[in-house]
Amino acid sequence: MVVRVDGGGTPPGGMPSGASEQEAQRLRLILEATPSAMLMVDRTGHVVLVNAQAENLFGIGRARLLEMEVEDLIPRRSRAAHHTYRTRYLANPAARPMGAGRDLYGLRGDGTEVPIEIGLNPIRIGNESFVLASVIDISERLATQAALETIGRDSLRRTILASMPCSVVATDLAGRILAANPATEVLLGYPEAELVGAPLSRLYAGDGQREPGDRVLDLPAVATGEERELTYRRRDGSEVPVGEVISPVTDDDGVLTGYLAVGFDITKRVEDRARVAYLASHDSLTGLPNRATLTRHLEDAIREAERKQERVALLLLDVDHFKRVNDSLGHHVGDRLLLGLADRLRRTVQDRDLVARLGGDEFVVVICGLTRIEEVSARVERLAAALPGSVSVDNREVLATASIGCAVFPDHGRTPAHMLKHADIAMYRAKAAGRNNLRWYDASMGADGSDKLVLSTALQQALDRDGELSVAYQPQVDLATGALLGFEALARWTSPALGVVPPDRFIPVAEDSGLIAHLGAQVLRQACRDAVTLREELGLPLRMAVNVSPRQFARSTWLDEVDAALSESGLDPAALELEITEGTLMDDDNDVRLVLHELKSIGTRIVVDDFGQGYSSLAYLTRFPLDKLKIDREFVRRIAATHADAAVIDAILAMSHALGMRVSAEGVETLEQVEYLRARGCDEAQGFYYGEGAPLVDVANRTSRLVPSAHPSTAGAEGRT
Numbered sequence: 001m002v003v004r005v006d007g008g009g010t011p012p013g014g015m016p017s018g019a020s021e022q023e024a025q026r027l028r029l030i031l032e033a034t035p036s037a038m039l040m041v042d043r044t045g046h047v048v049l050v051n052a053q054a055e056n057l058f059g060i061g062r063a064r065l066l067e068m069e070v071e072d073l074i075p076r077r078s079r080a081a082h083h084t085y086r087t088r089y090l091a092n093p094a095a096r097p098m099g100a101g102r103d104l105y106g107l108r109g110d111g112t113e114v115p116i117e118i119g120l121n122p123i124r125i126g127n128e129s130f131v132l133a134s135v136i137d138i139s140e141r142l143a144t145q146a147a148l149e150t151i152g153r154d155s156l157r158r159t160i161l162a163s164m165p166c167s168v169v170a171t172d173l174a175g176r177i178l179a180a181n182p183a184t185e186v187l188l189g190y191p192e193a194e195l196v197g198a199p200l201s202r203l204y205a206g207d208g209q210r211e212p213g214d215r216v217l218d219l220p221a222v223a224t225g226e227e228r229e230l231t232y233r234r235r236d237g238s239e240v241p242v243g244e245v246i247s248p249v250t251d252d253d254g255v256l257t258g259y260l261a262v263g264f265d266i267t268k269r270v271e272d273r274a275r276v277a278y279l280a281s282h283d284s285l286t287g288l289p290n291r292a293t294l295t296r297h298l299e300d301a302i303r304e305a306e307r308k309q310e311r312v313a314l315l316l317l318d319v320d321h322f323k324r325v326n327d328s329l330g331h332h333v334g335d336r337l338l339l340g341l342a343d344r345l346r347r348t349v350q351d352r353d354l355v356a357r358l359g360g361d362e363f364v365v366v367i368c369g370l371t372r373i374e375e376v377s378a379r380v381e382r383l384a385a386a387l388p389g390s391v392s393v394d395n396r397e398v399l400a401t402a403s404i405g406c407a408v409f410p411d412h413g414r415t416p417a418h419m420l421k422h423a424d425i426a427m428y429r430a431k432a433a434g435r436n437n438l439r440w441y442d443a444s445m446g447a448d449g450s451d452k453l454v455l456s457t458a459l460q461q462a463l464d465r466d467g468e469l470s471v472a473y474q475p476q477v478d479l480a481t482g483a484l485l486g487f488e489a490l491a492r493w494t495s496p497a498l499g500v501v502p503p504d505r506f507i508p509v510a511e512d513s514g515l516i517a518h519l520g521a522q523v524l525r526q527a528c529r530d531a532v533t534l535r536e537e538l539g540l541p542l543r544m545a546v547n548v549s550p551r552q553f554a555r556s557t558w559l560d561e562v563d564a565a566l567s568e569s570g571l572d573p574a575a576l577e578l579e580i581t582e583g584t585l586m587d588d589d590n591d592v593r594l595v596l597h598e599l600k601s602i603g604t605r606i607v608v609d610d611f612g613q614g615y616s617s618l619a620y621l622t623r624f625p626l627d628k629l630k631i632d633r634e635f636v637r638r639i640a641a642t643h644a645d646a647a648v649i650d651a652i653l654a655m656s657h658a659l660g661m662r663v664s665a666e667g668v669e670t671l672e673q674v675e676y677l678r679a680r681g682c683d684e685a686q687g688f689y690y691g692e693g694a695p696l697v698d699v700a701n702r703t704s705r706l707v708p709s710a711h712p713s714t715a716g717a718e719g720r721t
Contacts, residue, residue: 022331023125026284036272037135043090045069048130057137059109075107093122093131095277098269106135115142119273123280124292134272140165144262145225145245167263170249175200175219178258187265189235200261205231205239223248223259232263241270283357285335286342294356294364298416301368302409311370312409313380316423317402320435322361324610325398327550327581333393337400340391348386380406384438401436403427412441428452432505456513458495459506463518469493471526472693475703476545476664476686479678484703486543486577487534488686489527490693491519511549520552521561528569528576530696535575537700545577545607550584559598573603577628581609585624593624600625610666611652622659629656633667633687639676653680
């Protein structure tokens with residue numbers, strides 16, 4: 001499948017569906033900077049990405065190129081053979097340098113043919129395989145070689161040699177230089193007089209007498225007319241990569257009289273090849289090795305550890321709340337955060353260790369040469385402690401904690417695949433434990449559903465049957481009066497096979513797998529029905545808050561789902577609060593505002609959840625019809641620990657009230673937090689201080705104990721459950 005990506009001042013091009021917009025942009029920029037024509041071809045032979053040089057070479061516009069198969073770009077007589085060759089190549093893909101393979105001709109848009117040379121590199125993007133082809137026009141080289149064939153019998157050869165752009169050196173049978181054209185001096189800095197009489201081997205990088213590889217120059221053996229790549233040494237000692245063709249020179253009677261060595265600078269070709277090889281083995285954003293390079297390194301490390309009876313530790317790091325950073329601050333800030341973490345990891349490990357990026361917000365560190373288990377623990381914990389905690393981006397501090405899973409060879413796996421899988425399971429256990437910590441893999445983790453695939457499959461089944469998924473309700477309290485205002489609906493999952501699965505484990509899996517929209521719709525319908533029951537049972541005009549994921553919000557049917565939930569339950573729309581993320585607002589397109597205004601028109605209330613991480617400004621939020629902000633629990637948790645976080649809360653309260661919005665605090669757990677927030681005019685609060693989420697059948701009982709102590713004095717903790 002080809003996805004066309006246009007705009008932003010970048011020429012349009014295609015990208016495979018596995019590539020993100022940022023990866024697509026970076027790959028296009030790399031290819032556009034390459035001086036050779038570059039084409040990316042998928043396994044079916046379709047062209048999916050080209051650069052401007054490819055348009056120039058073939059005389060065909062980019063849009064048309066992206067509709068063609070690669071065989072369309074070669075003459076009809078060669079297509080069947082090329083198709084057979086391509087099929088064989090895809091069966092066993094490997095890098096093929098320039099100059100290798102058979103002669104090829106390209107077919108230009110005007111029907112003319114152009115001789116070309118192709119270098120091939122297989123690459124993977126996501127789960128898809130492609131071939132990246134670097135194509136150069138060799139018309140000039142062929143013309144030069146053709147001209148050389150006539151030099152030996154052409155009386156005007158000196159004139160021809162003088163006009164050739166390539167270095168041309170004539171030798172006798174022994175390899176002593178007889179003449180050199182002006183282009184030789186341009187390329188190497190040697191005037192002709194200085195070269196005449198010297199051995200041809202003087203041009204080669206080495207000891208001045210031998211060519212690379214310490215082989216004596218055997219002119220009859222190398223004078224085949226075929227190009228070979230090697231390195232010339234310039235007069236100033238610097239080196240230049242060249243493509244060299246040595247041809248025999250005969251007189252009119254066909255007697256061999258000497259040799260002609262033609263050399264041309266291939267620096268750009270070598271750089272192109274290195275760039276393509278780098279792209280195939282490294283992450284384009286951070287410059288770290290990618291998954292393929294990691295796997296090769298890990299295989300080598302495991303072999304060496306087996307030989308030396310050592311251990312290898314593999315750490316899988318997943319940046320906490322990275323999606324929130326991307327959604328709220330933008331992908332450019334997310335990229336800066338990843339670059340900062342990559343740099344810190346590089347500076348923390350030792351020379352024989354490896355830091356790699358798997359993609360997205362996941363990094364891997366391989367620590368080698370460990371002999372004792374105590375040494376493994378010490379190295380791993382030292383690296384985890386060195387993580388920055390926050391990274392400065394554009395003069396603001398962005399949280400940069402990570403959840404880390406660790407697997408050790410041979411204890412937790414004897415292959416790269418097993419070690420990565422087990423480290424991934426341990427990492428998800430670290431996330432479930434509250435993030436920003438490290439967990440070591442043990443065998444019990446693989447059996448309890450920590451594996452994302454197991455959770456995703458089980459969650460899909462839970463959504464299709466009754467009884468596993470439920471909704472709990474956490475009270476929300478008016479800080480000034482102590483009155484119960486309503487509840488927040490919280491998804492809960494009790495699996496027959498996995499037991500109680502915490503939200504920190506199944507919500508991320510629901511987001512990644514796309515099940516969050518289905519889950520959110522179920523919670524919304526149930527919460528509306530239960531809100532009606534609670535309002536009648538408690539005799540209070542209670543509100544019900546329901547979280548809305550960005551995926552839900554983006555669905556074209558979501559407004560209909562909200563309307564249906566209200567209609568079926570009979571709940572007053574004014575009693576429904578829809579909690580959306582800052583990231584949803586940061587999209588800032590007209591559709592977002594239209595949806596929010598539509599929700600307001602039917603009477604629902606709009607709340608921004610987890611506000612306060614510094615990802616959006618209050619002035620920015622005035623563009624939207626919002627009713628309330630909820631201060632992120634991290635700031636509430638650190639009220640007593642840092643004046644800086646308290647100052648953030650003070651600023652949010654003052655500016656929100658000035659803009660006519662109410663403010664609620666999440667994660668309130670202590671009397672100190674309650675008194676601090678009430679003294680500064682915070683409107684509402686929720687958290688364990690007032691009660692955990694409870695099933696519908698327990699809400700009335702817990703509320704009866706909560707309400708009298710919801711506005712506590714120094715007596716304190718009666719309201720906690």
